[in-house]
Structures are given as structure tokens and as C-alpha cells.
Amino acid sequence: xxxxxxxxxxxxxxxxxxxxxxxxxxxxxxxxxxxxxxxxxxxxxxxxxxxxxxxxxxxxxxxxxxxxxxxxxxxxxxxxxxxxxxxxxxxxxxxxxxxxxxxxxxxxxxxxxxxxxx
Amino acid sequence: xxxxxxxxxxxxxxxxxxxxxxxxxxxxxxxxxxxxxxxxxxxxxxxxxxxxxxxxxxxxxxxxxxxxxxxxxxxxxxxxxxxxxxxxxxxxxxxxxxxxxxxxxxxxxxxxxx
Numbered sequence: 001x002x003x004x005x006x007x008x009x010x011x012x013x014x015x016x017x018x019x020x021x022x023x024x025x026x027x028x029x030x031x032x033x034x035x036x037x038x039x040x041x042x043x044x045x046x047x048x049x050x051x052x053x054x055x056x057x058x059x060x061x062x063x064x065x066x067x068x069x070x071x072x073x074x075x076x077x078x079x080x081x082x083x084x085x086x087x088x089x090x091x092x093x094x095x096x097x098x099x100x101x102x103x104x105x106x107x108x109x110x111x112x113x114x115x116x117x118x
Numbered sequence: 119x120x121x122x123x124x125x126x127x128x129x130x131x132x133x134x135x136x137x138x139x140x141x142x143x144x145x146x147x148x149x150x151x152x153x154x155x156x157x158x159x160x161x162x163x164x165x166x167x168x169x170x171x172x173x174x175x176x177x178x179x180x181x182x183x184x185x186x187x188x189x190x191x192x193x194x195x196x197x198x199x200x201x202x203x204x205x206x207x208x209x210x211x212x213x214x215x216x217x218x219x220x221x222x223x224x225x226x227x228x229x230x231x232x
Contacts, residue, residue: 040224041224042225044222048219090162107162107164107220109161109162112160
């Protein structure tokens with residue numbers, strides 16, 4: 001079965017260190033997204049990609065970067081981790097656009113990566 | 119600006135009682151609407167979605183939601199709560215031209231009491 005996997009599932013790091021969270025999907029989806037989940041804020045979009053070599057900033061992109069060198073992977077990098085980046089990070093993918101006539105654009109989520117920055 | 123508001127961060131019901139989780143959106147264009155459920159330490163799973171077909175949408179686990187354009191609402195209901203329904207629920211909205219992105223509400227934690 002197709003799936004989307006994230007690694008590591010749990011990570012503790014120190015302020016100032018570089019951290020990379022991996023996301024790998026076997027759905028062959030063009031669209032991939034990174035969200036962070038924080039209490040009281042729901043899910044907020046960090047970065048997203050509509051295909052290879054395409055990346056875009058979301059609403060909370062400061063301090064994060066992504067790259068898309070193939071269809072399957074969208075790693076998220078924290079260049080210099082800060083305590084404010086302690087969060088649970090979710091990767092998601094979707095196959096389609098929101099088109100008239102009901103194409104859904106449903107997101108498929110990974111199980112999350114819990115990051116603690118000390 | 120487009121947004122989603124979930125009324126009530128915590129909802130508590132007794133087992134067997136009606137579940138009602140509220141979601142309102144703001145948009146100047148027809149939306150695509152979703153409800154997702156998140157069980158502890160897991161990712162989000164799709165419960166149901168509205169994509170401009172029938173306004174009453176049935177999902178998994180006995181949940182359903184009704185799109186009401188005049189009220190800009192997409193409330194989630196279930197006639198009889200089960201203990202296994204305890205989870206966090208997220209309403210999300212997408213829009214044509216906003217390719218693939220979803221805007222999520224803040225989430226509602228559903229507690230089911232025996």
C-alpha cells in the first residue's frame with residue numbers, strides 16, 4: 001500500500017543546531033506540504049511544493065527551508081533550531097488540485113515528528 | 119482573507135449522546151471543506167469532505183456534516199457518541215486557485231464520558 005513516512009518520529013536537539021526532518025511518500029503525489037501543530041493554533045503551513053524543483057513559503061516559513069529533488073521526498077530543514085520551533089511536524093501529500101466538479105485535493109498525512117529544542 | 123473557525127476547543131459528551139462540532143469559514147468563493155480526526159500520537163485521517171456535490175456529506179464511523187452556504191458553516195455531527203470517538207477534530211478548507219493548500223481550524227478535542 002502507498003504511504004507517507006516521516007523520520008525521525010522523535011528528536012531532541014539543542015538551540016542553534018541544524019535539524020532535518022525527512023518525509024517520503026509512495027503515492028506519487030505532486031503536491032507535498034509541511035505543517036506544524038501547536039496547542040491553540042491547529043496546523044499551520046510551513047512550506048509546500050507542487051512538484052520537483054518547486055518550493056513555496058507558507059504562513060510560518062521563517063527559520064525553515066525545503067528542497068524537492070524528486071517526487072517522493074520533501075525534507076524540512078531548520079537551519080538554526082530555536083526553542084520556538086519545538087512542535088509536532090506533519091508532512092502531507094495530495095494528488096490533485098481543487099477543480100470545479102469536485103476533485104477533492106484530499107491530504108494524506110504522515111504520523112508526525114515531535115521535535116524538542118532545548 | 120480566508121479562514122476557518124472552530125467554536126469550542128473542548129467538547130465533552132456522554133456516551134450515546136449527540137456529537138456536534140462546529141465549523142465556520144469565511145470565503146468569497148465556493149470552498150472545499152474537510153473534517154479530519156487525529157487520535158493520540160497519530161497523524162490526521164480524513165473523516166469526510168464536501169466538494170460541491172451533495173450538501174449533506176456522510177463520512178466514516180457514522181459521522182456526517184452539512185454544508186450551509188447561507189451560514190458559511192460545515193458542522194460535524196454524530197447521533198450517538200462512542201468512547202472510541204474521543205480524539206481531536208480539525209475542520210479545514212481549500213479553494214479553487216489555491217492549489218492543494220488547506221487552511222485548518224484550531225481543532226476541537228472531543229471527550230466522551232462513560
